[in-house]
Amino acid sequence: MAINRVAASRGFGWYAEGWSAFREAMGSWVLAAVGYLLIMLVLNFLPLLGPIVGAMIGPGLLAGFLVMARAARGAEEVRAGMLFRGLSNGDTRGPLLVLGAVALAGTLLAGLILVYTSTGEIAPGGAGTGTPQTGGAMPAASASLGGIIGAVLVALLVTFALLFAIPLVTFQDMDPATAMRQSFMASIRNLAPVLLFLVLYLILGFIAMIPVGLGFLVLLPVGAAAAYQGYREIFPEPAPAD
Incomplete structure (x- = not known):
C-alpha cells in the first residue's frame, strides 16, 4: 500500500480541517461527544471490568467519530448515531475490538513500567522540617526518570500503531495486524x-480540562475529524472497482 509523505505543518493544518468539519454540524458532534464521555464515565465507575471494557471499545467508538468525519467531508448528513457505526457493523466490530485489546495491553505495560521502576521514599510529615507528623512517616513512591521515559515510549509506539489502524480497519476492511503495521510505518x-x-x-487537552472538562465536547470531535484528514492525506483513496 502506498503511503504518502506530507509536510510537517500538516500536523497543525489537520486541526483547521477538523474545526471546519465540526462547525458544519456542531449539534450532532457535541451530542456524540456527550454520549462517548458518558459511556466512558459510567464504565470507569464500574470496578475492575468497567475500565477494561472501556479500553476495549474505545477504538470502536473512535471509529464512529471517523465515520462522522467522512460524512462531513463528503457533504453528507452528520448524525450522532454514527458514533456506534463501527461497533454495530459485524465486519468491523471484531477487528476494532482487537485494536482495543492492543490499546489495553499498551496501557497495562506502561503502568507496569511505572510501578516497577518507582522508587520508594519516606515522606516527612512536616514539609521542610524533616519532622514526621504524629502517626509516623508515610511511604511514598515516585517513578524514576527511566520509568517515565519507558512508559512514554510504550504509549507513543502504541499510538503510532493505532492512529491510522482504526480508519484502515473501518474504511478499507484491513485486518488488525496489517493495519497496525501500515499505521506504524506511516507514522x-x-x-x-x-x-x-x-x-x-496534549496541549489542547490540558486547556479542555479547565472548564470542568467541557472543552472535550469540542476537542473530541475536532481531534477525530483532524485525524481523519491526516489519514486521507497519508493513505490515498482506493481506486473504485470497475
Whole structure:
C-alpha cells in the first residue's frame, strides 16, 4: 500500500480541517461527544471490568467519530448515531475490538513500567522540617526518570500503531495486524506532522480540562475529524472497482 509523505505543518493544518468539519454540524458532534464521555464515565465507575471494557471499545467508538468525519467531508448528513457505526457493523466490530485489546495491553505495560521502576521514599510529615507528623512517616513512591521515559515510549509506539489502524480497519476492511503495521510505518514516515498533531492534542487537552472538562465536547470531535484528514492525506483513496 502506498503511503504518502506530507509536510510537517500538516500536523497543525489537520486541526483547521477538523474545526471546519465540526462547525458544519456542531449539534450532532457535541451530542456524540456527550454520549462517548458518558459511556466512558459510567464504565470507569464500574470496578475492575468497567475500565477494561472501556479500553476495549474505545477504538470502536473512535471509529464512529471517523465515520462522522467522512460524512462531513463528503457533504453528507452528520448524525450522532454514527458514533456506534463501527461497533454495530459485524465486519468491523471484531477487528476494532482487537485494536482495543492492543490499546489495553499498551496501557497495562506502561503502568507496569511505572510501578516497577518507582522508587520508594519516606515522606516527612512536616514539609521542610524533616519532622514526621504524629502517626509516623508515610511511604511514598515516585517513578524514576527511566520509568517515565519507558512508559512514554510504550504509549507513543502504541499510538503510532493505532492512529491510522482504526480508519484502515473501518474504511478499507484491513485486518488488525496489517493495519497496525501500515499505521506504524506511516507514522514513522510522517514523524514530524504526527508528533506535532499529538503534541497539539496534549496541549489542547490540558486547556479542555479547565472548564470542568467541557472543552472535550469540542476537542473530541475536532481531534477525530483532524485525524481523519491526516489519514486521507497519508493513505490515498482506493481506486473504485470497475
